[in-house]
Amino acid sequence: MPAPLDFYFDTASFYRYFASMKIEALAAKCGRTVNWRAFPLGAAYKADQELEPLTLPMKGVYIERSARFYGIAYRYPSRFPISGVVPERAFYWTHDRDPAPAKKLAQAHYHAYFVLDRDISQQDVTADVTATLGVKRDEALAALNDVAVKTRFREEVDTAIKRGVFGSPYVMVDGEPFWGVDRFDQIERWLAHGPF
Amino acid sequence: MPAPLDFYFDTASFYRYFASMKIEALAAKCGRTVNWRAFPLGAAYKADQELEPLTLPMKGVYIERSARFYGIAYRYPSRFPISGVVPERAFYWTHDRDPAPAKKLAQAHYHAYFVLDRDISQQDVTADVTATLGVKRDEALAALNDVAVKTRFREEVDTAIKRGVFGSPYVMVDGEPFWGVDRFDQIERWLAHGPF
Numbered sequence: 001m002p003a004p005l006d007f008y009f010d011t012a013s014f015y016r017y018f019a020s021m022k023i024e025a026l027a028a029k030c031g032r033t034v035n036w037r038a039f040p041l042g043a044a045y046k047a048d049q050e051l052e053p054l055t056l057p058m059k060g061v062y063i064e065r066s067a068r069f070y071g072i073a074y075r076y077p078s079r080f081p082i083s084g085v086v087p088e089r090a091f092y093w094t095h096d097r098d099p100a101p102a103k104k105l106a107q108a109h110y111h112a113y114f115v116l117d118r119d120i121s122q123q124d125v126t127a128d129v130t131a132t133l134g135v136k137r138d139e140a141l142a143a144l145n146d147v148a149v150k151t152r153f154r155e156e157v158d159t160a161i162k163r164g165v166f167g168s169p170y171v172m173v174d175g176e177p178f179w180g181v182d183r184f185d186q187i188e189r190w191l192a193h194g195p196f
Numbered sequence: 197m198p199a200p201l202d203f204y205f206d207t208a209s210f211y212r213y214f215a216s217m218k219i220e221a222l223a224a225k226c227g228r229t230v231n232w233r234a235f236p237l238g239a240a241y242k243a244d245q246e247l248e249p250l251t252l253p254m255k256g257v258y259i260e261r262s263a264r265f266y267g268i269a270y271r272y273p274s275r276f277p278i279s280g281v282v283p284e285r286a287f288y289w290t291h292d293r294d295p296a297p298a299k300k301l302a303q304a305h306y307h308a309y310f311v312l313d314r315d316i317s318q319q320d321v322t323a324d325v326t327a328t329l330g331v332k333r334d335e336a337l338a339a340l341n342d343v344a345v346k347t348r349f350r351e352e353v354d355t356a357i358k359r360g361v362f363g364s365p366y367v368m369v370d371g372e373p374f375w376g377v378d379r380f381d382q383i384e385r386w387l388a389h390g391p392f
Contacts, residue, residue: 006368011280017306019365019377021268030387036299038284072217084207088234103232110213169215172202181215191226196264
């Protein structure tokens with residue numbers, strides 16, 4: 001008989017409740033049993049100030065495993081976290097001229113940061129990445145310091161806030177919000193079979 | 197042609213990167229296109245102190261939709277958040293006598309809070325719930341105030357922290373951690389096909 005799964009739950013929270021309703025069926029389907037363990041997350045954080053540094057390496061490994069699950073190239077960047085404001089200004093500057101290369105630029109920035117380990121918060125790096133799409137590098141650098149480009153970006157953020165965007169990644173499907181890569185299965189069902 | 201999906205992304209983060217690698221295929225599968233929108237979440241929170249109250253009602257609706265997606269009975273409790281410490285002490289007190297009813301007790305507490313809207317942070321309510329499992333109500337109430345029961349619970353929390361539990365719900369599968377109901381698809385693949 002294989003070992004039981006250890007299921008740590010916190011009684012007074014939504015998603016833990018949802019998990020509690022699914023864990024037994026999941027385990028049974030895979031020929032396992034479940035060992036339930038109450039675990040008050042808030043109390044744990046309060047009790048042990050050492051928790052954060054202790055768990056950070058585990059979170060790193062954890063993210064790498066998710067990347068493998070999704071089948072995506074990834075390595076933990078040597079500088080993390082960084083600001084995304086510079087590449088996002090470049091995104092809208094490109095977008096206002098043509099949306100198609102803007103999407104490619106966003107993808108190229110992710111690749112530069114999470115695969116090639118380049119610090120895309122730096123204007124020089126963003127200008128390099130933008131130049132790979134056939135834009136003149138000097139023109140891109142100038143745009144990043146253009147007040148009109150900065151204002152344009154700020155307006156986009158304000159518009160998103162007014163629409164009620166409260167997370168990221170965040171997908172609006174016919175006005176219906178979905179937050180997180182983990183909810184893509186919900187989007188698929190919504191699009192295929194309508195509202196639930 | 198149906199409307200495009202609006203994809204809000206934040207450049208310098210893991211899960212948004214993963215989402216960016218999946219969104220186009222998902223949209224294409226469902227006959228949609230994608231409208232990419234850069235959205236720096238941190239900047240948005242800093243810029244607008246009104247964001248939190250504005251988004252809370254949307255989060256409430258959002259959680260209800262997730263409950264429907266999972267096919268789980270749920271309503272937003274009239275008192276939220278509350279502490280789970282009292283029902284979790286009852287859990288371990290029951291567990292040390294017999295693990296099987298302890299699991300039933302945890303499920304009964306979730307049901308009392310998220311379906312019947314009872315405030316399970318109160319000893320009286322937890323004693324009521326525990327009594328439904330055939331335990332004498334007075335005995336349960338006395339246990340909740342027993343120093344040995346409190347110490348036992350504290351030791352469980354310490355053990356979980358030492359094991360590196362950093363979230364909730366949290367599942368250990370042969371020593372491999374999985375955090376969140378959204379990762380249940382990962383657990384299933386792990387159990388069926390081994391490590392990835």
